[in-house]
Amino acid sequence: MAKLALAVLIIFTVLAGWVWVQQRYARFARQHPELGPYRPEGGGCSCGSGHCERSSGGGC
Numbered sequence: 001m002a003k004l005a006l007a008v009l010i011i012f013t014v015l016a017g018w019v020w021v022q023q024r025y026a027r028f029a030r031q032h033p034e035l036g037p038y039r040p041e042g043g044g045c046s047c048g049s050g051h052c053e054r055s056s057g058g059g060c
Helices: 002-031
Strands: none
16 A cells, blocks of 8 residues: 555656646746747647648758
8 A cells, every 4th residue: 555655646746846847947938038939848740640741941
């Protein structure tokens, strides 16, 4: 039972840490607009549609 509780605690801690990192990144991007726009994680290039559309500007 203790191993299960420890595993749940570790998973929760890792996920909460990832949310914290994303919030810090967004705040840093707002405070330093000269470094470029905020790019939230979420994929790109039509992810999930089975293909990736390529533009002439590079990117994907």
